[in-house]
Structure formats: structure tokens, C-alpha cells
Amino acid sequence: MSEEKTFPAIPPAVSTGIACETKKDSFLQRVMDGFAEFCRARSLFILHYCTGCGAIELPPAITSRFDLERLGVSPMVTPRQADILLITGYVSIKTLKRIILTYEQMQGPKYVIGICSCTVNGGMYWNSYATAKQLNEYLPVDMYIAGCMPRPEAVQEGLKQLREKIESGEANSWEDYFKRYDHYLGNQQHLFGDDWHTPTDVIGEARHYDLLGDESLGEHTVRLEKYLQHHQELGLTNVELEPENKELMER
Amino acid sequence: MRPENYKSVEHPPSHEYELNFGPNHPGIEGNYALKVKLEGDVVTEAKADGGYLHRGFEKLMETRLWMQNIALVPRICVPDPVPMEVVYSLGVEELGGLEVPARAQWLRVLHLELSRIAAHLFTFGGHAATTGMYSNMFWGVTDRDYVLDLFEQMSGGRVYHMYNVPGGVRRDLPDGFLARVSELLDYLERRLPQYDDLFFANAVFIDRARGTGTLTQEQALSWGVTGPNLRACGLSFDVRRDDPYLVYDQLEFDIPTETAGDALARTLVRRAELIQSIRILRQVIARLPGIDGPIRCPLPNPLAWNVPMGEAYPRVESSKGELCFYLVSTGGDRPHRVHVRGPSSMHAVQVLERLSIGTRIEDVAQTMFSLDACPPEVDR
DSSP states (O other): OHHHHSOOOOOOOOOOSOOOOOOOOSHHHHHHHHHHHHHHHTOEEEEOOOOSGGGGGHHHHHSTTTOGGGGTEEEESSGGGOOEEEEESOEEHHHHHHHHHHHHHSOSSOEEEEESHHHHHOGGGTTOSSEESOGGGTSOOSEEEOSSSOOHHHHHHHHHHHHHHHHTTOOOHHHHHHHTHHHHHHHHHHHHOTTOOOSSOHHHHHHHTTOOOTTTSSHHHHGGGGGHHHHHHHTOOOOOOOHHHHHHHHO | OOOTTOOOOOOOOOOEEEEEEOSSOTTSSSSOEEEEEEETTEEEEEEEEOOTTOOOHHHHHHTSOTTTHHHHGGGGSSSSOHHHHHHHHHHHHHHHTOOOOHHHHHHHHHHHHHHHHHHHHHHHHHHHHHTTOHHHHHHHHHHHHHHHHHHHHHHSOSSOOOOEETTEESSOOOTTHHHHHHHHHHHHHHHHHHHIIIIITOHHHHHHHTTTTOOOHHHHHHTTOOTHHHHTTTOOOOHHHHSOOTTGGGSOOOOOOOSSOSHHHHHHHHHHHHHHHHHHHHHHHHHGGGOOSOSBOOOOOGGGOOOOSEEEOOEEEOSSSEEEEEEEEOSSSSOSEEEEEOSHHIIIIIIHHHHHTTSBHHHHHHHHHHHTOOHHHHHO
16 A cells, blocks of 8 residues: 555656746736636627426526526637536536546536536435436536436526635635646546546646645545546646656556 | 628638537537538538437336336427427327326317417527527517416426326316406407517518528438428428327327428428417317316326336427327336437437528527527437
């Protein structure tokens, strides 16, 4: 067990030439960051992905009766441009794979909202063989809106609270995904099998955002290394293999 | 629409490629996917890829009490949950030999027809959105919301009501409810000409929908098509008239049909059905105050209710088509086996796969919405 603790972490990144400056070192920068948060909170795009039955309350919420667009919330069709991933209801295992793929494609800062009781604890399908019960085991969730199903007013209220959280800087669960990637990946592997991997280079991204923490790498991320070569051929990663990793691959 | 001086141009042959249409796609209805092979923008092969919404309903229902299942069944079809409750209740009543009071039967008809209106309005909205007419989507969703308000007054829930239970309905109508239903029907009748202007008689829509996804009557019958999609092929069959349940035999209504069998015909059948539903509801509003009595027959203790051994296969005409449950009881407190025969599993898999071939990629979404398939019910 002791040798498992000393993971030879995935080798250092090749410089991408893009410096990611996260420290707020000047007064002007702090003001600008605050202004960016203010703007970001008022222009949120929800990914148009109806994952479950709660999606039926989104058309009334978005269209003229309740009109979420007043709050600056609008649907968006592609994950790259979306800010919010709404998980509307139960997530079957097949859908959860797509949700994770989609989530990793979204660009930070990104927020996950779990709508309906099923995302909280399995809800009505607590003993179903086909659904994942707790969403926050697999993805960091910013906010839950409970109910079966929550009314459009509840969705509105949830989005308002998310806006407040973004303005106060609390809605940073997306950083948690990078900081504790090993934990999330472990749960995903537990559900989908040890071969589970996504084309996104999460570790490389974590390094880019300067979010690689103590819990980012671990026994679960080691399993990803056998896919590194494949990723490199596809040009999906900026990580170069070093001799010490070849041992890992043989193991 | 093509300009009058349009001339077809010989394009160089484009290579065939495969496209994942869904599940994260704005054109698809719900969480569903099609793997589409394309030659240029013409579909040469489509393969339905479901299972994203599978919850294992039929197995889950075996693990719950007969009364607990009432909470589970409406979740099978999200836009039109009421027929699910009714058909399950009808099955359990048949097995248990329960006699439903007259008032409860009329209340069920009221509930069913309101749900049909809500589901059709939602479908009009969705179908319009796939042809680029977003105003109509806003109208359809908003008018449906007024029906949902009535559901909320009636049962406490907007989308899922759990109003129909074995033996009757859960509660009686609130005061002044029928007047409010009447107001809503007046409003919808005033709205229909506006819908015609915007959508049903719109040249853009008619040109897009005419000839899209054409289904002949023989194909429809052999592929298991039911409901408005079958009536759009010219066959006048409706469970409400041909195998009446509840009090539909005491009501006057027509079965609208069309002959073309394409997306336009299916939509026009739904529009005519909306008018027939309004007609049925007016009759219910006129007769319901004269029918007094209990709304629920006495039931045994629901926690220890051993439904007698037997099989039941009730059927109901939902807004999507013919909906049946096959219920088997072995005399226990839980169902032994439940099979859901939903209309959408036929429409969204075998019919959609075949109808998509030869259409252009932008019409695949329209074909799906014109078939009114409901993905949660396909996957169950």
C-alpha cells in the first residue's frame, strides 16, 4: 500500500506558451475581476440538454410565461459556449457518461445545477438498477433544486441564487473537479468500469488553470496513463511520456 | 420554398458520413439519439439509439405495492402523464373487481381530455420550432401552461398529478373549477384562428411538412402505428369509440382523419382532435354537475391489498396513440409482471428509422415531432 501513495505523478506539462495568471496582484486587476464576475453572473447560458423529465418545466420557464431571459439566462446548443449544465432529473448510467463528456467539454467557469429530487438521492428511482443515485459523486454540483418536479418559479429562484453565488465568488465547484479529480474519477470508474476514460485531458487542464492539488492525482488517475499514448497520437494531450511512465504502463 | 427560376445544379458527389443526431441536440425531442448516415444532406440510413432514459419501470413496479405504483406510472410519459394513471387504474380495477362510481368516471374523462389538449399544444409548439417558427413554440408552451394551472387546482401538481387511483379519483373538484375550464375552452377557441394564421395555414410550414415522412396505411398497420399518426393515413380507428372505456360511449365526438399520411396530415389531425377534445369537455361540463355521488369506491387497506389472481390488458387512447398495460397478478400485494405497451416505442424506433431515409437532415427533427414520439416512454 505504501508504494501506492508515492504516485509518480503524470509528468510535467510541456509549455503551451499561454501563461495562466490567476493571482490578483494589483488593485486594477481586482476591480476588473469583480467587474467580470458581475457581468458573468448576468449572462448565463444553459446547455440545451434535456437529461430527464424535469426538462419539461424548462420550456415554460424559458418562454414567455416565466421568461428566464429577463435574468440573462438563455439556452445554448453547444457545450463549448454554455455556462450552466442543468441536470434535469434522473440520470441513467448511459446518460451519465454523456453528461460527464459534455461537462468536460465545457469551458470554465462552469456551473452544474441538479434539478429534481432524483439528482439529490435517486428520488423515485432509489432502487432502480439503471440510474445513478447521487450526482455529486460524479460531478461537482453547485446547486440542487429539489422537488418532483420543481416549478418554474423554483428554477428561477435557483438561478437567482446561483447568480448571487457567482457574484460573491462562491460558485467555484468547477475548480473542485480539478482539485479532487481522483475522487470523481474513482467514482466514475466504480460505476463504468476501470476502462472508463474521456478524451479530455483533465489533468492537463488542471495544470493549465494552476489547480492541480494534492488530491488531483491518485490511484485512479494512474489507470489513465495507458491511454496517454493513444491521446498523444490524436493530439489530445500536451503531456509527453517520460521513461518513468513506461514502467507504469507495463505494470 | 424555391424561387420560380430555380434550376437544379449538378453537384459533385459528396462522400457518405455518419452523424450523431442527439442526445445533446436541439432538434431532438428529449434525451434520444439517432445515428444518421448522410449522403450530402440526404439521409441514407438512420438507426435509433435509445436507452438514455431507461429507468427499468417494469421491474420497479414489481417491487412496489399496487397503490405505490400510482406514483410511478405517470413518470413513464412526461408530456402526457394522465393516460398512464388511468390505464393502470383501469387494469387494477379490472383485476380487483372494483366498481368505479359514475362521478369519478366523468372526472377521469375531464382529466384525460385536458391532458390531451395540453399534450397537443406542446407538440404544436415543438413541431413549429423544428420548422423555424419559434413564435408558435412560445404560444404553444404558454397556452399549455394555462391547462397546467387547471391541473394544479385539480390535483396539486402541474405536471404529475397522481389524480386517478384504483377505485376512483383522489379528490373532488374545487369550487368554480368547471367555470374556469369553460373560460379556458373559450380562450382556446379564440386562439385557434390565430394559430391557423401563424402555423397551420402558414405557407412555410405547409411547404416544409407536406410530403415529409409519408406513411401509407399498410405500412402504418404493419409497423404498429396507432393514434393520430394512424388516423392521418386514412384509417378511422380510435379506442375511445371502437372499444369505449369510462363514459366515452355517452359522449358525442368525431374521429378526424386525413389521407395523406405525411407530417402535415398528422399535424392537421391533431388540430382537429384538439377541437374534438374541446367539444367533449363542453359536454362533460354540462353533465358533470348533475352527477352526484362518491368519487371513490371503498378500498381495502392499501398497505396489505392482495389483488386477486389474474391478468388484465386495459387500453386507452392517449394523445400519442394507443396505450396499454399488461398487468399480471398472482394474488400478492405487488404486481407479478407489468408490461407497458406504449405508442412511442413504435413511432420513435421502427417508424422513425424508416421514415427518415430519403429525407434531408433538417427534416429528421420535424419527422420525429410530427410522429409525436415521447422518448421517456420509449426507454421506460
